[in-house]
Amino acid sequence: MKSRTFKPPVILSTLTLLTMVGAALHFARAEDNEDAASKYADNDYESAAGAYQAAADNGDADAQTSLGLMYLKGEGVEENEHTALSLFEKSAAQGDVRGEVNLARMYAKGKAGLVPDYRIAVSWFDKAATQGYADAKYSLGVLYVTGNGVPLNYRKAMELFASAADQNNASAQYQLGLMNFKGKGMPVNLIEAYKWLTIAGDFDDAPIYRQYVALKMNKEQIDQAVALADDWKQEAEQNQEKTDK
Numbered sequence: 339m340k341s342r343t344f345k346p347p348v349i350l351s352t353l354t355l356l357t358m359v360g361a362a363l364h365f366a367r368a369e370d371n372e373d374a375a376s377k378y379a380d381n382d383y384e385s386a387a388g389a390y391q392a393a394a395d396n397g398d399a400d401a402q403t404s405l406g407l408m409y410l411k412g413e414g415v416e417e418n419e420h421t422a423l424s425l426f427e428k429s430a431a432q433g434d435v436r437g438e439v440n441l442a443r444m445y446a447k448g449k450a451g452l453v454p455d456y457r458i459a460v461s462w463f464d465k466a467a468t469q470g471y472a473d474a475k476y477s478l479g480v481l482y483v484t485g486n487g488v489p490l491n492y493r494k495a496m497e498l499f500a501s502a503a504d505q506n507n508a509s510a511q512y513q514l515g516l517m518n519f520k521g522k523g524m525p526v527n528l529i530e531a532y533k534w535l536t537i538a539g540d541f542d543d544a545p546i547y548r549q550y551v552a553l554k555m556n557k558e559q560i561d562q563a564v565a566l567a568d569d570w571k572q573e574a575e576q577n578q579e580k581t582d583k
Contacts (some may be wrong), residue, residue, distance in 0.1 A: 367529065371401045378404070382412030392424065399434035402426075406440060410449075419450035430462060434473040438462045446486075456487025467498065472505035479513065483522070492523020503534070506574060508541040515544065519551055528555050534562035537570055 352448040356482050374389030393401035406425030409418045423444050427522035429437025448454035460481060466474030479498035481489045496517060502510035515535035532551050538544040552560055 341485060350403070370396070371398055371404075372400065372402065374583040383408065384524060385414070387414035393420040394428075397432075400428035402432075403434050403437040405476050406437070410440075419444075422454070423450040429456065433465075433469070435466040435469050438466040438475065439471065439474050442466070442474075446481075456481060460487040470505075472502040472507040472510070475505075475508040476503035476507050476513070479510065480527070480542075483517075485512075492517070496523060504574075508538050511535075511538040511543050515547060515551075519547065529559055529563045529566070533566045533570070534561060536564060536567040 342453070346537065352501065370389050370393035374386045374393065377383075377389060378386035381565040382419060387405065389402070390405040392533045394405050402425045405415075405428070406422040407413075409415055409422040409425065423441070426437050430441045439462070442459040444450060445452055445462070446459035449551065460478065463474050463478040463481070467478050475498045479495040479502070481487050482495035484490070488494075496514070496559045497514045499510040503514055511534050515517065515531050515533075515538060516522075517524070517532035520526070528551055532548060532555065535544045535548045555563070
């Protein structure tokens with residue numbers, strides 16, 4: 339009886355080959371992206387743009403977003419909002435949170451010849467916020483404060499700012515300070531206002547507003563607010579240490 343040489347099914351060989359090709363592309367994209375990030379950090383924008391382009395052409399969503407931002411700023415490439423928009427659309431379609439946020443901003447600001455459309459901006463901000471991206475939560479919160487693209491809703495804005503602030507987003511911390519100071523959708527709370535403006539540090543006009551709020555407080559209230567801010571910072575540091583382990 340003759341022995342037969344085993345031949346794997348053709349479909350199995352094809353799948354194996356596709357898997358190997360896919361893995362190779364993944365590592366190639368990752369390598370190009372890391373190389374680009376390194377060059378960008380060294381301010382070698384032209385080389386960074388080339389490396390990002392290589393990764394973007396291979397479908398790397400993060401590289402597409404980064405390259406889009408370079409086209410917006412004219413870093414290493416000629417400034418081109420239309421190219422940036424196209425890149426953000428590609429990365430957002432893959433669920434890249436930075437791509438979603440920047441695409442939302444393009445619609446909100448009417449960049450690249452777009453007609454400003456807050457409803458579309460809200461939809462993209464919401465996608466990124468749902469994924470836990472702090473800057474998206476902050477941006478969406480601003481729209482709820484202004485009533486652009488969504489019904490004006492201070493409570494919803496407060497929730498979004500609070501969630502982003504807990505992720506150490508200075509913009510959201512600053513906004514929480516202002517909302518408590520001005521009593522937007524809530525009673526004025528100077529202690530909470532001073533606390534969040536302290537946590538926000540030197541961001542934007544936080545130092546100026548801290549001084550203004552302090553004029554309306556007594557020493558005991560200021561001490562209480564500072565203590566609350568210190569407690570928040572300590573807890574945030576402990577949580578970060580746990581995350582880093």
